Amino acid sequence: MTDHSAPTAILPTTPLPTAPPAAGAAGAPELGPQASTDMPPAGGRPDRRRSAAPRPLQTRALPARWRITVWIVLSTLFTLCAIALIGRSLTLASVEVEANAQITQEAEEFTRFVAEGVDPETTKPFATPARLLEVYLSRQSVSDSELIIGLADRAPVGSLSGVDGWAPDRSPAPQLLETLTAPAKNSGALTTADGEPVRWGRVDFVVGEQSGSLLVAQFTAADRAAVDRAVGTLAWVAAAGLLLCSGVAWLVAGQILAPVREVYRVARDITEHDLTARVPVDGNDDIAQVAATFNEMLDRLEEAHRAQQQFVDDAGHELRTPITVVRGHLELLSEDPDERRATLRLVTDELARMSRIVSDLLVLARAQQHDFVRFAPCDVAALTLDIEAKAQALGERRWQLMEVAEGDAIIDAQRVTQAVLQLAANAVQVTDAGDRIRIGSRFEGDGAERRLRVWVADEGPGVSDEAATRIFDRFVHGGHVAVRSDTAGSSPRHGSGLGLAIVRAITDGHGGSAWLESTLGEGATFGLDLPAPQYAETKES
Known part of the structure; x- marks a missing residue:
């Protein structure tokens, strides 16, 4: 009986080395150095003329809409290129992994055949490597780009090829066989003289005293070309998508910048004599x-x-x-x-x-400024008594304090004092010595609706109905003549007509109103009506 031993070498199941990545996939090209125009000269002090020269270059001639569109398109293009390069590299790697898997599978099948197979003609173990390879190859089929060659004593005894134009006696078959049968290693990757990438593996075995080998090679050029075609198709689709993206970016940038253009238009149209133009506001972004x-x-x-x-x-x-x-x-x-x-x-x-x-x-x-009135908590009763005491110095009159409001309010005490004393000065101006002038204050309403009313009543000639409608306007002189409190008490004189306008400005600053009740020939009552909502006062124990 012929001695039949196991093969001396089996292709390892670990993946074979992958091909190097394609040119251009390593990264972006390196930028060259750029000369700086801002470096100081050798003397150590910066050259002001040189540093000021580049400033005109900072002017952006490209409109903002174009800049937004260009940046969106460039970022999208960069993303698509990165995806294409990474996808191509991963797909090519999967091609190599699949080739390795097919070689490994073929090697495992052949190893089992060597260990278990018998000659179908003699029903005995194979006598020669050539007979074993002949039977094995007769039972196999190859896929596209796959090549299987049987060698007995390093001489070809048969082959199966799915590679177009392949023949053992045609170039580059002899050079390829010489590389594949080298005893240094039993698997690897190479490139033929025609530039085709090849993945290969070899299984060596011994039958009796004779040795044989099975070569399995996978030509990956067709699969790589298919990957490149797919990437090319995706590139055209990406180009169309990039064109669509640029159009959408142009429209969106226009919508975003529309309010900015309105701001520019309004700012351009505003003149010294017309400040009424406003920018339309749409949305809340x-x-x-x-x-x-x-x-x-x-x-x-x-x-x-x-x-x-x-x-x-x-x-x-x-x-x-x-x-x-x-x-x-x-x-x-x-x-x-x-x-x-x-x-x-x-x-x-x-x-x-x-x-x-x-x-x-x-x-x-x-009075048009926001800090004209400064609010602070105030004791209204103390404020009323203080105003009545100050008013007595305005003239020799019978001053009477008719009513005093009890409680606190958030008002500007100084401005309220100024307004009430202005009303008292007007009353002094239209009355004679010994006439009665009444001052009072009271709260009306409760809670958030509470209001503070402060008034000054005199026994002067009163105000006509026609004058009453304009008495608080500027430069209006009615039955009451507006004079300042610091000059009141002196000899009667024609006022400026601004005192009651100041009173109204103070009440407007408080969010209140100035009012007048008068009957011609029977005196007049001027007053302030100010909002004074109740508030919770917190005291430390």
Whole structure:
């Protein structure tokens, strides 16, 4: 009986080495060095002329819409390229892994055949390696790009090929066989002279005293080409998607920047004489908040401009007469001492009136600012008593405190005092010595609806119905003449017509109102109506 031993070498089941990654997949090209224009010269001090030169280059000639679109397209393109390169590398790696798996499977099948197979003609173990390979190859089939060659004593005895144009006697078959039969290793990867990548494995065995080998090779060029075709198809699809993405980015960028363009349009159309334009606000996103904030800024600018213009108009209107009077009297100033004294007294009086007008106008101008009224908790009873005490110095009148509100309120005590004393000064102006002037305060309502009412009533001539409708406007002189408290008590004089306007500005700053109740010939009652909601007062024990 012929001695039949197991094969001397079996292809290992671990995956064979993969091919090196394709060129271009390693990463982005390295950028070259860039010269810096901001480095200081050798002297150590920066060259101001050189550092200022690049500034014009920072001007962005490309519109914001284009910049947004370009950045979106570039980021999308970078992502698609990265996905394509990584996907191609992974797919090519799977091709190599599949080739290794098929070689390993073929090697395992052949190993079992060598160990268990018998010659079908003799029903005995195979006598020669050539007969074993002949029977084995007759029972096998190969897939596309697969090559199986049987060798007995390193000479080909048969082959199965799924590779187009392959023949053992045609190039590059001899060179390939020489490499595959080298005893240094029994598996690996190589590239043929035609540039085709090949995965191969060899199983060596012994029958009797003769040796044989089975070569299994997988040509992966077709599979790699299929991968490249698939990547090319995906590239065309990605190009179409990138074009669609650029269009969507263009439209979205236009919608996002539309409020910004409105801000630009409004800012361009605003002039010194027209601050009424506003940016349309749609939605509540960040851009809408920018537009709303811009509109709020325009509101403040318009209010400041209006206050400034009104101040200039009022000052020009009211100061023109005293300036003319002063100039006329100074031009006709006599050398007579008595006439000079009379003229200087008149001029001094007009200058004092101009000073009062300017001071009142400044108060009204400041009334447009947010900090004109400063709220703080206040004891209304103590405030009322303090106002009544200060009012008694305005003139010799019968001052009567009719009612005192008991409780606290969050108001500006100084501004309320200023307003009430202005009303008291007006009452002194229209009454005579010994006449009665009444002051009082009280709360009306409860809780959040509670209000504070402070009033001054006199026995003067009263205010007509026609004058009452305009009495709180600027430069309006009715039955009550507005004068400042610091000059009240002096000889009667024609006021500036700004005192009651200041009273209304103070009540407006509190969110309240100024009111008047009068019957012509029977006196008048002026008052403040201020919101004073009740609040919980927390005291530390």
